[in-house]
Amino acid sequence: MTNYCTPTLDIPNGPWTSNDNVISIASKKAITHFDDDEFLAMPDNDDIPNLDGRLTYIHISDDCIAQIIDVHLANPFNDKGITEAGWIAFQFALCGNQISIVDGYGQMTYSGPRFGVCATSHVTKAVKFIQPGYVNYVNIIVRPQFLLQQFGLDPQSLPHQIQAILAGKNEGFYTCSHPLNSLMSNATEALIKSTFNGKLFETFAKIKIMELLCFASDLITQQHEVSQCKLKLSDRDIMLLNKVREDVQDNYADPAPLSEISRKIGLNRNKLSLGFKELFGTGVYEYCQQYRMLQAKKLLQDTKMSILEIAIEVGFQNHSSFSRAYKDFYNRAPSQDRAA
Known part of the structure; x- marks a missing residue:
């Protein structure tokens, strides 16, 4: 019998960045584009390796922010982030490999096209070790109340950790990962590769983000139904x-x-x-x-x-x-x- 394990990675030096920083950047206007040189020139980005591409922030509302990452990394990139309580993070990845270490919850490896969810009812530290190569992600952070209002979700259909966020309770950290299905893949690709500009892009991007949130909301409520008979996994x-x-x-x-x-x-x-x-x-x-x-x-x-x-x-x-x-x-x- 073969035993497998993932080597433990050391936490890099340097400051921790709160997702409040992302929200602050994105909230300044509806669409914020950063080409590679502009992003590298920002404060606290001195240690980021060479990258080629663009980052785009989209402000849907104060309760929903999206980020489009379309870059090529020449070297590994380590991101130390603090997730504030009360947010759900959805990631739709076409390509890009990473290892995440979540404080108190362990180490997880992500590769290939995937859909991922993270939610926490308390302040949580996480380090992402992103490997060199192409990175095509659409990240969306959203308050669970936004999902309830926009899509009419039943709070009881959500995973219990997300229900705890709604109730202001501390029920730990929730994460799951799934292969990116064709509907998610098509919407993600359309958003990343869009050639629209100005108001046309703003309208198109908001529509696609809401489409992705529809798919995400449907999946996490189904996941909750499955978890009612959860298999005990060590x-x-x-x-x-x-x-x-x-x-x-x-x-x-x-x-x-x-x-x-x-x-x-x-x-x-x-x-x-x-x-x-x-x-x-x-x-x-x-x-x-x-x-x-x-x-x-x-x-x-x-x-x-x-x-x-x-x-x-x-x-x-x-x-x-x-x-x-x-x-x-x-x-x-x-x-x-x-x-x-």
Whole structure:
């Protein structure tokens, strides 16, 4: 049996930055753009490594702020942040790998296209170690009251930690991570790659942010329904299931049978299947298929490989089976996502 663990990272030196700083920047006007040189020239950004791209802040209201990150990092970047109580953070990531250490709650690894949620009912410190490469995120921080007012959510349908925020109680830290589904992926990509300017971009961005919040609200209320019969997972179980996810991402074109994964990882098949769905919101093979489709779309847009070559690269035997699966997932043919 193989045991897996993630090495512990040291907290870097330097000041902690409150998310109040982000809110302050974003609240100055409806849309705030920072090109790389402008961002690096800001106070407290002297130690940020070379980056190429743009950061955009969008002020929806005092209870809802969004951030679009579209950059290429030449070197690792460490971000030390303090999350104030009473906020929910949603992240829609097309690409970008990071490790997060949350004070008092442990270390988590995030990679590939994903949707993540963090919420805290008390002041919480977290360090993000973001790896070099392309980073395409849409981050949205929102007060839970905003979700209730805008989308008519039943407070009882929310995870109990978020209910605690509403009630002003301290119920700890809530986090979950899921593969980015096609609807989230399309809206995130449209927002990051938008070529609109001025008032047109402001209107478009606000619409897309509200669309993403619709998807997020629907998912976290469903997650709460699942958690009513929550499988008991130990720290070791969670660590091993995260390793399963990493292995699925590494071998998505030719995934191993569940029985083989079970033997390799050291979890019985029942806990592997149920635990993976509990932790990541989908089954192992469903996750693999979602990841495969997201990689296929990236190859279509970023390379000049033929559709048949891409089909084989992501694990399909022929053009037609790939095209059917792609259309089932995205509701359009692969040729429609070819790079211009």
